[in-house]
Amino acid sequence: MTLEDLVRLRRARDGMDRDYALPLDVPALAKVALMSAGHFSRSFRAAFGETPYSYLMTRRVERAKALLRRGDMSVTDVCFAVGCTSLGSFSSRFTELVGETPSAYRARRHEAGAPIPACVAKVLTRPVRNR
Template sequence: MLVGMTLEDLVRLRRARDVMDRDYARPLDVPALARVALMSPGHFSRSFRAAFGETPYNYLMTRRVERAKALLRRGDMNVTEVCLAVGSTSLGSFSSRFTELVGETPSAYRARRHEAGAAIPACVAKIRTRPVRIGEAKSAAAS
């Protein structure tokens, strides 16, 4: 168990993470998520990072980019529609984060072919297509 964290704390953090997984398209912020976890915003942010290895904001944006990738692969929505569908309110911020995590712009991702992954089961595709920050991918490859 993490130092200074009780099992009850971990359960509450998991509850907040489940809200992000389920309601990623809703406006979610640290104070709202902290209320779900029954913690102060500062304590929630520190505890979430200690438990899951990333900030609540980064976790939420990764979920949004994962969903955006799926919507862009379908090809029936433009980038702005996808941006709004996944809960982002700024096209510029969404595009910057998408590019940071995926390594290409949302438009470039949407434009390229995605048939190679069509036969992969959804549970495997989720892991294989999970966005990873470019710096993390390079350091993992070097290990």
């Protein structure tokens, strides 16, 4: 893989970080990276260790956790706010990455982390993919 390929893959990944709530698919992301969909998927996995879809869902769950900690939105509203279109798929992926359902996560007390700066909390609460 060339440095130029890595730069284009990073551009697509940055787009996923920024536009996670938009309906994104592999062909659109591949277009940003100036690659075919198949080549993009293979290259993305080789460069970042996970598929584009897995990366996007992890970012969505990460953002969902922040919204659920606030406690002022329902799980359904959070699901749609982070760009998921299926509550069932969102709940399954959330549970897989976090280890508890979105409802249980939302119901849990989160005051202990309140004094922690948001940038630190983001790192500490980042979902980790179960391997």
